[in-house]
Amino acid sequence: DSGVTQTPKHLITATGQRVTLRCSPRSGDLSVYWYQQSLDQGLQFLIQYYNGEERAKGNILERFSAQQFPDLHSELNLSSLELGDSALYFCASSIGGGSPLHFGNGTRLTVT
Amino acid sequence: AQSVTQPDIHITVSEGASLELRCNYSYGATPYLFWYVQSPGQGLQLLLKYFSGDTLVQGIKGFEAEFKRSQSSFNLRKPSVHWSDAAEYFCAVLNSGNTPLVFGKGTRLSVIA
Numbered sequence: 042d043s044g045v046t047q048t049p050k051h052l053i054t055a056t057g058q059r060v061t062l063r064c065s066p067r068s069g070d071l072s073v074y075w076y077q078q079s080l081d082q083g084l085q086f087l088i089q090y091y092n093g094e095e096r097a098k099g100n101i102l103e104r105f106s107a108q109q110f111p112d113l114h115s116e117l118n119l120s121s122l123e124l125g126d127s128a129l130y131f132c133a134s135s136i137g138g139g140s141p142l143h144f145g146n147g148t149r150l151t152v153t
Numbered sequence: 154a155q156s157v158t159q160p161d162i163h164i165t166v167s168e169g170a171s172l173e174l175r176c177n178y179s180y181g182a183t184p185y186l187f188w189y190v191q192s193p194g195q196g197l198q199l200l201l202k203y204f205s206g207d208t209l210v211q212g213i214k215g216f217e218a219e220f221k222r223s224q225s226s227f228n229l230r231k232p233s234v235h236w237s238d239a240a241e242y243f244c245a246v247l248n249s250g251n252t253p254l255v256f257g258k259g260t261r262l263s264v265i266a
């Protein structure tokens with residue numbers, strides 16, 4: 042058990058809809074990262090937060106947004122969903138400064 | 154930009170045989186290097202990491218990896234593979250700062266009897 046909790050585990054929704062994925066980091070970790078894993082693109086970094094502030098941005102679409110709350114949990118919002126957004130979305134947390142990332146079990150999103 | 158290459162998409166080994174998974178990185182300085190394993194339906198679990206010092210690092214589940222600066226490689230090895238090692242293995246690189254972890258495409262390991 043990595044200590045990182047992601048909910049829900051599975052999500053099935055229709056094109057054009059909006060969903061919110063939730064992540065609770067390990068106790069004491071200030072950094073939260075979001076990754077998207079798909080068969081064709083592999084593991085793609087989306088965005089990182091550190092203690093509530095956005096720290097780095099990767100290939101995150103404008104339709105996607107995220108935030109980290111004062112209690113350090115994070116949410117990834119995906120809107121105007123398309124079929125191609127179907128993927129596994131992972132959250133990871135770390136203390137920061139080059140320390141290893143610890144991953145949750147992911148949310149599998151299926152857009153129909 | 155830093156990148157990670159795992160040349161082998163899929164490897165099949167017999168149970169009890171030795172294993173080596175290749176990883177090459179592209180980065181100017183010495184990065185932090187990691188190997189993760191992902192079992193079906195699971196998240197990524199950290200196997201081992203290299204930050205500095207001894208270039209041969211030991212990890213969990215009997216895995217080890219060797220950092221070779223001259224070859225920009227960080228290959229993962231295990232002397233005797235068990236059927237439970239069948240999974241997807243990812244090499245990853247991280248800058249010394251707060252930059253994101255960059256992953257290779259992964260190598261899927263199958264273990265046969």
